[in-house]
Amino acid sequence: MSDEISEHPDRPQRGQVLFAALFLICATLLIAALGDQTKWLKGKEFFAQPRFWPAIGVGGMVIFSALHFWHLPRKPRRLPRWMREADWLQWAESLFWAVLAIVLSLWLGPIAAAPIVFLVATIRVTWLYQHWTDRREAKIWASIFEWAAWFLAYVLLVPIIGYLPVTVAFTVLLTWRVGYRDRIMTISAVLFAIAVVVVFKSFLQVKIPGAALYEYLPGALRSFFILNF
Amino acid sequence: MDLIFDFLAQVQASSNYLARWDVVLALLVGSMGGVIIGAIPGVGPAVAIAILLPATFSMDPIVGLTVLLGIYGSSMYGGSIPAILINTPGTAVNALTTYDGYPMTTRGEARRALSLAYSSSFFGGLFSVMCLIFFAPVLAKVAPMFGSREIFLAALLGIILVVTAHRKHTLIAAAMACFGIWLNTIGLHSASYSKRYTFDQSWLSGGVNLIVVVLGLFALSQAFTLLHGDDEKVRLTRLKGSFFQGFRELARHPRIAGVSASFGVVMGMIPGVGEFTAQFMSYTYAQKSSKRPEDFGHGSSEGLIAAETANNAVPAAAMVPLLALGIPGEALTAMMLSVFYVHNVIPGPQLFQNDMDFVVALYLALLVLNVLVVVFLLVATNQLIKVVKIPNRFLGVCILILSFVGVYSLRNSLTDCIIAAGFGIFGFIMKRMQLPVVPIVLGMVLGGIMEVKLRSAMARVKSPLDFVDRPVAAILFGMIVLVLALHFRRVWLDYKERKKDEWQISHASTSFPAILSRRRNFILTERGKTLRAKRKTFSRRLTDKD
Numbered sequence: 001m002s003d004e005i006s007e008h009p010d011r012p013q014r015g016q017v018l019f020a021a022l023f024l025i026c027a028t029l030l031i032a033a034l035g036d037q038t039k040w041l042k043g044k045e046f047f048a049q050p051r052f053w054p055a056i057g058v059g060g061m062v063i064f065s066a067l068h069f070w071h072l073p074r075k076p077r078r079l080p081r082w083m084r085e086a087d088w089l090q091w092a093e094s095l096f097w098a099v100l101a102i103v104l105s106l107w108l109g110p111i112a113a114a115p116i117v118f119l120v121a122t123i124r125v126t127w128l129y130q131h132w133t134d135r136r137e138a139k140i141w142a143s144i145f146e147w148a149a150w151f152l153a154y155v156l157l158v159p160i161i162g163y164l165p166v167t168v169a170f171t172v173l174l175t176w177r178v179g180y181r182d183r184i185m186t187i188s189a190v191l192f193a194i195a196v197v198v199v200f201k202s203f204l205q206v207k208i209p210g211a212a213l214y215e216y217l218p219g220a221l222r223s224f225f226i227l228n229f
Numbered sequence: 230m231d232l233i234f235d236f237l238a239q240v241q242a243s244s245n246y247l248a249r250w251d252v253v254l255a256l257l258v259g260s261m262g263g264v265i266i267g268a269i270p271g272v273g274p275a276v277a278i279a280i281l282l283p284a285t286f287s288m289d290p291i292v293g294l295t296v297l298l299g300i301y302g303s304s305m306y307g308g309s310i311p312a313i314l315i316n317t318p319g320t321a322v323n324a325l326t327t328y329d330g331y332p333m334t335t336r337g338e339a340r341r342a343l344s345l346a347y348s349s350s351f352f353g354g355l356f357s358v359m360c361l362i363f364f365a366p367v368l369a370k371v372a373p374m375f376g377s378r379e380i381f382l383a384a385l386l387g388i389i390l391v392v393t394a395h396r397k398h399t400l401i402a403a404a405m406a407c408f409g410i411w412l413n414t415i416g417l418h419s420a421s422y423s424k425r426y427t428f429d430q431s432w433l434s435g436g437v438n439l440i441v442v443v444l445g446l447f448a449l450s451q452a453f454t455l456l457h458g459d460d461e462k463v464r465l466t467r468l469k470g471s472f473f474q475g476f477r478e479l480a481r482h483p484r485i486a487g488v489s490a491s492f493g494v495v496m497g498m499i500p501g502v503g504e505f506t507a508q509f510m511s512y513t514y515a516q517k518s519s520k521r522p523e524d525f526g527h528g529s530s531e532g533l534i535a536a537e538t539a540n541n542a543v544p545a546a547a548m549v550p551l552l553a554l555g556i557p558g559e560a561l562t563a564m565m566l567s568v569f570y571v572h573n574v575i576p577g578p579q580l581f582q583n584d585m586d587f588v589v590a591l592y593l594a595l596l597v598l599n600v601l602v603v604v605f606l607l608v609a610t611n612q613l614i615k616v617v618k619i620p621n622r623f624l625g626v627c628i629l630i631l632s633f634v635g636v637y638s639l640r641n642s643l644t645d646c647i648i649a650a651g652f653g654i655f656g657f658i659m660k661r662m663q664l665p666v667v668p669i670v671l672g673m674v675l676g677g678i679m680e681v682k683l684r685s686a687m688a689r690v691k692s693p694l695d696f697v698d699r700p701v702a703a704i705l706f707g708m709i710v711l712v713l714a715l716h717f718r719r720v721w722l723d724y725k726e727r728k729k730d731e732w733q734i735s736h737a738s739t740s741f742p743a744i745l746s747r748r749r750n751f752i753l754t755e756r757g758k759t760l761r762a763k764r765k766t767f768s769r770r771l772t773d774k775d
Contacts, residue, residue: 016662019658027404030411033428037427039423041423047687048420048684048687051425053410053414053676053680054414056407056410057411057413057672057676060403060404060406061404061407061408064401064404065400065404071400137661141654141658144453144457144657147452147457147629148449148453151629151632151633151646151650151653152646152647155633155637155643156643158633158637170630171626171627174629174630175626178623178626179622180620185620188623189623189626192627196630200284200634204284204287206284207641209641
């Protein structure tokens with residue numbers, strides 16, 4: 001079975017619907033928060049209002065990502081036969097949308113209700129156009145969290161243990177983790193880590209605080225380590 | 230004549246900037262570092278500049294900018310090496326080099342291709358710097374005509390060009406540009422002291438830092454992509470001999486080199502257009518005007534010259550909107566803008582009026598840089614090509630470790646690192662989908678400029694027509710209308726073409742005689758088939774073997 005939903009030559013189709021839908025959902029949530037998160041000041045001119053540019057930003061996000069979603073080559077989910085043939089189900093769905101829109105606009109007012117109805121509709125459409133390759137793609141996206149977690153762990157440990165030891169340890173461990181387990185790569189990793197610390201911390205003096213652990217070093221060594229490593 | 234004397238005096242004054250040991254060191258580091266970074270597929274100038282940005286904040290503006298400019302200007306030289314030798318562009322803009330460079334390598338002309346690429350890059354770089362040095366006094370006269378509304382319109386034009394330049398991805402590019410504009414508005418609104426989209430979180434009240442976003446989108450996402458991917462097996466051929474022959478060959482194509490470099494200069498100056506359009510136009514020109522257009526894409530030296538000259542002419546030209554108006558035209562110059570802001574040097578018309586020495590010094594630095602890079606490449610290509618062999622996932626580890634320096638040294642903040650990691654994941658997803666990330670960065674930078682400039686411009690505008698009553702504003706407005714009109718025309722033509730294709734394959738005629746005729750043909754064919762089958766069963770076909 002081919003990975004592609006259609007023969008669009010320019011970009012991979014896997015995950016496009018999912019990405020567009022997630023972006024649109026986030027944009028809709030943000031536009032729903034526009035009134036709450038920005039202010040309209042009386043007596044200030046239109047273009048100087050604090051709400052003006054956020055509205056342009058989130059408004060554009062919603063409009064353009066919705067159009068992008070609409071233009072994506074997509075294939076509807078194959079529903080079970082009874083669902084495809086049941087007229088009453090389509091009638092019931094139409095009725096559901098009408099009731100939802102009316103109830104929400106009576107309850108919250110039409111301006112607040114519009115994004116909610118739009119959001120639910122987006123979720124419904126996304127469900128309808130989900131492809132199995134999208135789900136597989138989502139798993140790949142989730143797998144990246146591992147590397148992000150490595151990065152954040154590195155960030156957390158540097159102020160505690162120290163830039164040099166943590167950098168060496170992380171470079172070696174990560175090199176090991178990605179599958180290079182021979183001596184040459186390990187030595188390259190150690191050399192690279194030392195070079196990074198020497199160039200950036202000792203030579204360029206970038207702002208990376210001395211570690212808590214360095215405080216336990218004896219006298220002159222302590223200040224030398226805090227300054228350079 | 231006066232202009233030339235003024236200019237020579239300027240050059241003399243500016244050379245003081247370059248005669249410092251730290252600037253010379255920055256030039257050396259920038260040029261060699263840029264070439265090496267360009268030569269490694271997977272690490273582009275964007276990754277390197279993003280990582281080095283915070284480190285350059287503590288340097289003198291001219292030193293910091295020279296390093297960054299060095300990387301920007303020289304990475305394309307390096308990028309041509311893997312493009313020609315292993316068919317993988319070192320930086321994105323070298324993609325066109327693979328078309329003609331790699332076929333030359335397969336013919337056993339790798340050295341010729343490399344030396345041609347170096348010499349045409351050198352010509353492109355030199356040509357654009359010379360153009361701009363001579364333009365500088367003219368620019369200094371034009372730049373003061375740009376007030377708030379003109380700068381607003383130029384920024385708007387830039388953002389529209391960035392979006393429309395992404396053909397077939399225009400909608401998502403526009404959504405991303407708006408995302409950038411929105412990101413820039415997060416935090417405290419300085420003019421009214423009201424919070425925007427902070428969700429009552431203290432860490433959001435300072436806003437989202439551009440460098441954190443850039444590091445996430447370019448550096449971390451690239452690290453994740455490399456860590457996720459597989460290593461490629463690389464086989465390199467050893468090169469023998471000198472690389473000087475390219476200069477002689479380039480001299481035989483002065484027209485293509487000149488036109489391509491001019492395309493590079495013009496396209497570089499227009500914000501949002503950049504290398505790809507320049508390359509595309511010069512390549513098409515070279516192909517159309519060539520005596521052997523059929524060679525293009527199969528190892529044509531003219532194609533290689535067009536591609537490499539055009540892309541190297543862009544960096545110097547891209548500095549024009551940045552320095553003269555404070556408007557960056559692409560992601561790399563957007564990053565450099567933050568170096569200016571950190572040092573309180575505000576690029577724009579005032580910079581040209583008050584600090585012309587600084588501007589000319591930057592151009593001279595670019596000039597020296599091109600010479601340094603070519604000398605370095607002529608001597609060290611054989612050693613340099615070994616960097617192509619660094620395994621991809623190890624490269625990913627290196628970028629991850631280096632990204633930490635970039636993000637953490639900015640404010641020593643864990644929150645910044647978390648935001649950067651978030652944007653890293655977002656950038657990774659975008660890369661996998663092959664969707665554009667550059668509009669986000671430009672949206673952030675140009676959105677900020679547009680917000681400030683529109684506010685100050687509208688204070689003096691009574692009716693909508695007042696906004697475009699000055700000549701420069703009117704021209705810019707006309708250009709915006711023209712760009713939009715051309716874009717919508719293109720969309721309409723694409724739509725018509727698509728519909729035409731759909732209809733052509735839809736169905737045959739449904740008229741009654743046509744149906745009858747098809748039916749007749751079908752029956753005759755079927756009858757023929759049955760008859761042939763019958764004869765085959767009863768009387769076997771005679772062949773020589775029997």
